[in-house]
Amino acid sequence: MRHGLLLTAVATVTIPGVLAMMAVMGHEHAQADESIAAAALSAVPLTGPFPIAPATARTAVRNNVAAAQGASGAPATVLSRVTASQQVMGMRLLDKAANAGLSTSYQGTELISQSDVGGNVKMISQVWHQGGGPTLVETSSGTTSATQQTTAVASSDPASASPEGVFGVTKSLMALLNKHYVAVYLGNGTAVGRPAAVIDLYSFGGVLVARYWLDKQTLVPLRRELFDTSNNVISEDTFVQVQFGTLAIPQLAGTAAGTNASAGALAITSKSQAQPQSPAQPAWVTMPKPATFRTSLTGQGWPVPGSLPGNLPLYAAASTTTTSGKVADLEYSDGLYVVSLFVQRGSLTPDMTGWRRETLDGQQAFVSGHSVTWSEPGFVYTMIADAPAQTVAQVVGAVSPGGPPGVLGRLGRGFVRIAHVIDPFN
Amino acid sequence: MSHLGDLLSALVDGELSGTELDRANAHVAACGACRVEANALRRLKHELRALAEVHDADGMTSRLLAMTSESCAEGAAGLARLTDLADLAYPVGPTSARDLGRVRGRSTPSRRLIGRRRGRYVLWTTLSLVAVGIGTAAFGMGGNSGSTGPQITPQLEVFDNQHAITSGDVPFVEPADVSTRVPAVAATP
Numbered sequence: 001m002r003h004g005l006l007l008t009a010v011a012t013v014t015i016p017g018v019l020a021m022m023a024v025m026g027h028e029h030a031q032a033d034e035s036i037a038a039a040a041l042s043a044v045p046l047t048g049p050f051p052i053a054p055a056t057a058r059t060a061v062r063n064n065v066a067a068a069q070g071a072s073g074a075p076a077t078v079l080s081r082v083t084a085s086q087q088v089m090g091m092r093l094l095d096k097a098a099n100a101g102l103s104t105s106y107q108g109t110e111l112i113s114q115s116d117v118g119g120n121v122k123m124i125s126q127v128w129h130q131g132g133g134p135t136l137v138e139t140s141s142g143t144t145s146a147t148q149q150t151t152a153v154a155s156s157d158p159a160s161a162s163p164e165g166v167f168g169v170t171k172s173l174m175a176l177l178n179k180h181y182v183a184v185y186l187g188n189g190t191a192v193g194r195p196a197a198v199i200d201l202y203s204f205g206g207v208l209v210a211r212y213w214l215d216k217q218t219l220v221p222l223r224r225e226l227f228d229t230s231n232n233v234i235s236e237d238t239f240v241q242v243q244f245g246t247l248a249i250p251q252l253a254g255t256a257a258g259t260n261a262s263a264g265a266l267a268i269t270s271k272s273q274a275q276p277q278s279p280a281q282p283a284w285v286t287m288p289k290p291a292t293f294r295t296s297l298t299g300q301g302w303p304v305p306g307s308l309p310g311n312l313p314l315y316a317a318a319s320t321t322t323t324s325g326k327v328a329d330l331e332y333s334d335g336l337y338v339v340s341l342f343v344q345r346g347s348l349t350p351d352m353t354g355w356r357r358e359t360l361d362g363q364q365a366f367v368s369g370h371s372v373t374w375s376e377p378g379f380v381y382t383m384i385a386d387a388p389a390q391t392v393a394q395v396v397g398a399v400s401p402g403g404p405p406g407v408l409g410r411l412g413r414g415f416v417r418i419a420h421v422i423d424p425f426n
Numbered sequence: 427m428s429h430l431g432d433l434l435s436a437l438v439d440g441e442l443s444g445t446e447l448d449r450a451n452a453h454v455a456a457c458g459a460c461r462v463e464a465n466a467l468r469r470l471k472h473e474l475r476a477l478a479e480v481h482d483a484d485g486m487t488s489r490l491l492a493m494t495s496e497s498c499a500e501g502a503a504g505l506a507r508l509t510d511l512a513d514l515a516y517p518v519g520p521t522s523a524r525d526l527g528r529v530r531g532r533s534t535p536s537r538r539l540i541g542r543r544r545g546r547y548v549l550w551t552t553l554s555l556v557a558v559g560i561g562t563a564a565f566g567m568g569g570n571s572g573s574t575g576p577q578i579t580p581q582l583e584v585f586d587n588q589h590a591i592t593s594g595d596v597p598f599v600e601p602a603d604v605s606t607r608v609p610a611v612a613a614t615p
Contacts, residue, residue, distance in 0.1 A: 325575070325576060338595075340589040342580070346577060351579075371585070371586075384585055418563065418564055
């Protein structure tokens with residue numbers, strides 16, 4: 001009895017005190033989050049597969065994790081206590097990695113290796129990023145392409161609304177990722193010779209789909225692997241060399257204004273610049289409401305889908321005008337895979353030099369690297385996808401209507417066009 | 427000479443007798459106009475009687491009347507439409523030349539009913555035409571856009587860059603990219 005009272009008294013005094021200290025520490029040391037590593041990353045590594053239900057869960061729930069999570073839309077409900085904390089940590093680290101990719105200065109060499117409709121594609125990129133500033137990328141193709149070339153383009157955030165990150169870890173994509181996948185902090189690891197936090201990404205069905213290595217010191221992604229359903233690596237993005245800290249953007253050929261750059265020229269833009277880089281690099285106007293933009297396009301007769309196979313919803317849209325007319329850019333993603341669909345009026349030129357003709361899901365298309373283009377009556381589609389080859393083929397088949405629309409389809413399209421004529425702003 | 431007026435209808439209906447009948451017959455014999463009108467009324471009465479027999483024979487009238495829960499007058503109006511005698515809005519059974527003359531002379535509630543029905547017909551016809559018109563327009567506008575537009579060579583250098591920005595990854599270099607790539611003009615941050 002006395003022991004019980006003593007214990008209660010100690011708990012009454014200690015718990016509020018500890019909580020108050022934690023609140024103060026958390027408030028005053030927000031920066032300490034960057035070194036999440038110190039305490040949290042030393043957690044005991046767990047064994048998979050994840051996600052798992054707690055042992056106390058009813059059998060029906062434990063055996064139906066995927067359905068339960070899919071129905072709830074939030075993946076925390078049926079995980080065990082340990083796994084749930086790891087999940088919270090995993091998503092939190094990825095969110096912070098998206099910010100770190102913007103705010104941290106770094107330079108390094110990236111190796112990108114993908115298996116897609118174009119076969120195995122490898123690229124090597126030199127990347128310089130100034131924290132909160134521009135990103136400079138010089139990309140050259142790897143060993144498997146038919147030709148080897150070196151060229152450079154800018155990766156930037158010209159409208160201050162576009163995502164930017166490293167290895168697909170951006171703010172907007174992480175928000176989508178949280179809706180479609182379960183991120184679980186796995187433990188410590190190494191990448192590029194640096195200590196790293198390892199995070200696994202699972203589908204709601206419990207299938208491992210990706211693994212991230214985040215630099216323990218800065219949380220910048222160092223490596224990312226994507227897996228197919230058989231646990232084979234289908235994509236690997238990794239730094240082969242990286243340095244962090246304030247760096248000087250190298251003065252390479254073509255960076256000075258007005259320089260007549262060669263194919264190896266570079267372009268730099270800053271977050272505050274929205275003007276076109278050149279006649280070939282027009283400014284994109286980001287649409288604040290992608291769904292409304294798509295509806296508007298549909299009303300004008302543009303056949304553009306609201307979502308793509310592989311559970312890829314429309315999440316961003318932009319438009320620009322090139323020498324061949326207006327181009328609509330529709331972005332679809334589940335947070336992991338990203339498909340950019342560019343649509344413009346016209347037909348494909350007969351001269352498709354550099355492209356390989358292929359049949360994808362019954363549709364004639366042209367493939368170059370991981371780009372696919374095809375023509376529908378009156379429209380040309382060009383797709384650039386960071387997605388499995390199977391998904392890419394399904395997208396081509398799904399976007400292509402495969403014949404005339406039929407009476408009802410034609411009537412429906414006509415009504416939409418009439419509505420657009422009546423109210424062109426909706 | 428004054429004409430028979432309502433007496434003519436009574437004469438045709440066989441309702442006159444005695445001196446009234448003699449006087450009416452004498453007038454009809456002497457007056458061509460009354461004779462013509464009397465003949466016309468008799469012909470009409472005969473035709474209506476024949477029609478009534480036909481409809482009674484196949485029971486259509488009774489069925490039509492039974493279908494409507496409206497008044498007797500409305501039922502008669504429906505019958506009148508069927509027999510192309512829209513002006514005759516009275517039941518066919520005991521046809522009365524007097525009634526015929528009265529119907530011809532002034533507007534009745536049945537006529538107003540017919541007017542309303544005609545209005546409904548006009549309304550429905552107009553609405554149908556509008557619906558058909560909009561449907562035809564939608565069908566026409568729902569076809570493929572006429573012209574195929576310009577011939578396009580996908581500008582991969584533009585698309586790759588945009589994809590890199592939105593996907594948060596480095597831009598790809600495609601085999602078809604080099605031939606179309608235009609050097610970018612540099613800008614300082």
